[in-house]
């Protein structure tokens with residue numbers, strides 16, 4: 001590799017290339033990932049998003065990992081599409097705890113014509129609050145994609161989940177090609193893409209490599225790449241899946257960072273099961289985005305306090321919105337964090 005090879009953005013990764021990255025000694029891989037990371041990002045800033053489920057459960061898709069699928073009995077309470085006002089209240093709370101992006105997820109195969117006007121109102125309202133907007137609503141057609149872009153949606157999340165070869169073991173009701181088509185519509189409409197996958201579903205190392213190759217060889221890299229650790233939920237077919245070796249998980253983050261040097265790599269679902277040391281390693285491997293989950297949108301919000309405490313111990317600061325280089329916004333976020341740090345709860349979380 002030439003001295004500047006790590007600065008190049010490539011779209012022609014092969015399985016042999018990516019296998020070679022995975023097979024490096026752990027320290028070499030982490031060093032390479034950290035070098036790439038530092039060439040493109042402040043290594044001590046992490047972007048913080050909040051996720052809200054705006055329509056929960058009874059999804060017609062059969063994703064084997066998902067408690068929201070109507071195909072499995074997981075005891076999950078089903079909920080209709082949330083009222084716009086309630087969504088906006090949750091977004092305002094997310095902003096108050098330092099989030100810069102508000103992600104709204106609906107368990108749908110695709111949005112219906114009846115629901116679209118409400119969804120568009122949510123996008124406009126959250127934008128007005130000064131947050132970046134992201135939605136995940138399932139498959140989109142071109143018209144819906146255009147309407148979302150016109151309403152001001154910044155990001156659309158649609159995960160590829162795994163490699164094309166392994167995909168049929170996990171989902172049978174939606175094809176890989178349909179997923180790629182939705183991503184192409186989103187790109188054509190000028191929105192940013194959030195797309196990643198899940199580890200721990202019984203996939204091989206080549207499947208992990210295959211997923212990352214699919215993402216990295218898209219015409220443009222997704223701006224956001226969530227890497228999830230399977231959360232095993234009773235009632236789903238993957239409830240008893242074997243655990244992922246934590247170092248293999250970190251290796252996957254590191255390879256994602258090297259393949260997509262300018263993307264935000266998000267340490268996503270499963271983070272609550274990771275100890276602080278593993279999260280610190282994930283940041284070292286190049287992860288630079290996290291979720292505060294929806295259940296954290298409460299007044300006490302102990303998990304958010306715990307996250308901010310970890311940030312403080314690692315000297316990490318939350319990243320400001322991309323298009324906001326005004327220091328006022330950053331100062332407001334930092335002030336919110338200082339207030340949290342000063343609260344009794346912050347220190348309670350330390351001893352938890």
Ligand code: SF4
Pocket residue numbers: 059060061062063066067068069070106107108109138
């Ligand atoms: S499409 Fe989304 S909500 Fe529906 S089952 Fe799959 S992962 Fe779950």
